[in-house]
Amino acid sequence: MTSLNPHWYAAWWSAIVEPGDPHAAALRHALGDEAAHAWATAASPGPLPTILTGEDGQRKKSWDEAWARWKPRIDTARPEEDLALLDSMGGHLLTPSSSQWPESLSDLGAEEPIALWVLGSIPIQHSVAIVGARASSHYGNRYGMDIAAELTGHGWNIVSGGAFGIDAAAHRGALAGMSEGSGATTAVMAGGVGKLYPAAHEELFAQIIDLGGAVLSEVPPNWRPARWRFLGRNRVIAALSRATIVIEAGRRSGALATARRALDLGRHVGALPGPVGVESSSGCHELIRNGATLIRHAQDIIEMLTPLNATLNDKLFGEPAVSDTGVDALPPDQRRVWEALPKRSGTSLPRLARASGMSERDTLVALAGLELSGMVRAHAAGWARA
Incomplete structure (x- = not known):
């Protein structure tokens, strides 16, 4: 070379x-x-x-x-040996001039990676980062997996760091959701791809690669995942993604550093709320209090990232989530007259008009509609519920 x-x-x-x-x-x-x-x-x-x-x-x-x-x-430095090792692993090196280079990384400016050492193929789909605590709860793992699975089912690429806890839940959920869509998942390492960390996730990383995703790093294959490199890795996760979603994080969680980098880059940030007073969700609550989007499920993320005109047909806030039935489905005048009728006895037209606050004519029109639908009947006193 x-x-x-x-x-x-x-x-x-x-x-x-x-x-x-x-x-x-x-x-x-x-x-x-x-x-x-x-x-x-x-x-x-x-x-x-x-x-x-x-x-x-x-x-x-x-x-x-x-x-x-x-x-x-x-x-x-022995770059020839590093490149030979990467080649022996079936990997490849990408630089900013490569056609497969993620353009979004240029938003990092002077902090843009010099190169990416890649196993697999970096997905071309739009990406969402899902991050959170290593010491995650069952609640966090379940929501992390469910959200990732639904997003990949809609064709999104899930980016995370491959660590224990929420990272692993996000990758596993993404892999599960890929059977229903064209999504993928990408794991960004703090150390080299020849020293994948944690070693316990070796099978998970292999699945990511086999199913069309990527495991990548910006350091040579044999470099160890030193503590300070995790913070550097976070900027790559944020830059690769259109949004960063924090599933579960305490006030000092490294996931919050990823969220801050996303905000610095002008990306969307969302957070899943948890029980009030639980430390493992306190970081998420702080993000929400300071303007992050509250995330309940994958649809919230899709709406956050979808142009407004693509969601104009969706129900507006405050509209019923399901169609009304029975009395709730009646026109306003008929519903008012129905509710003004005594529950167990009949009443006259004048009394019903006074009770409903309507004219006798409008009350009679409403009664006619209710009678046609079988909800009222003639009564010795005038009218009664059927």
Whole structure:
């Protein structure tokens, strides 16, 4: 592989910098891959254009620090070996210039991933992220699975992090729903795809790939899922998705970090409410209090993401959820007269008109309609319920 290959440079930078490093993005953009590589591998930091250092060089110190930060890994980077390992696993590397690159990741700006190391195929469907607590409850798992299954049944791709708890419930629900639709699911790893975490989900990850989804990471295959990389991973989950839905989360849950990144990107955020006073739902309640959409089921998410004119035929808030029957289905005047009639005795037309607050003529018209429908009958006193 030659040093002019864009994939080689992407693999090399992936092995040098931590995800979201803005200095790497700025350097490559300003100098191009070959010159950026030469500057980073030099024996000492060289001169840089003023667009990077500033007119008076006030940002030069930060570039010296970036070079020093990258130096230890430059001596050990083996991009050829990383790419060979990925190939042996049946995976492939995507860069922003690849035709399969998710365009939504460009919304991250300087924090856009340098590359994605992918097992499987990144689905082309619109995506929704479903995230939440690792120590999830039966309530959270059930709703996470049900919502994911219904969304994939409608053709959506479910994005999550592959972790224990809500992440796993979302992936499993998505896989179950795929038999009824064309949806898929994507797991975004904090570590490399050669060290999938958690190892207990190896079978789940294999199912995701086998059924047309993807397991992906922005770090080389053998990198471990260090704690700080989970926070970096969250921005990718948020950027891949049109909305982030938090199913169950305490006040300090990492799922809230994903929701914050989604808000920063201008994405929709929704949250499932839980029992008041239960810590595992307190983060969801805070999101809802601060403007997140309250989510009860998948239809709420679809409505949140669907243009208004596509839902104009839906029932408006306050309208009956089911059609009225019996007395409730009567026209207003007939219903008023019916309710004014005594339950067990008859009454005269004048008394009925007074009780209903209608004229005798309008009362008689209403009685005629009620008689035709078999709901009233003639009575010795005048009229009575049938």
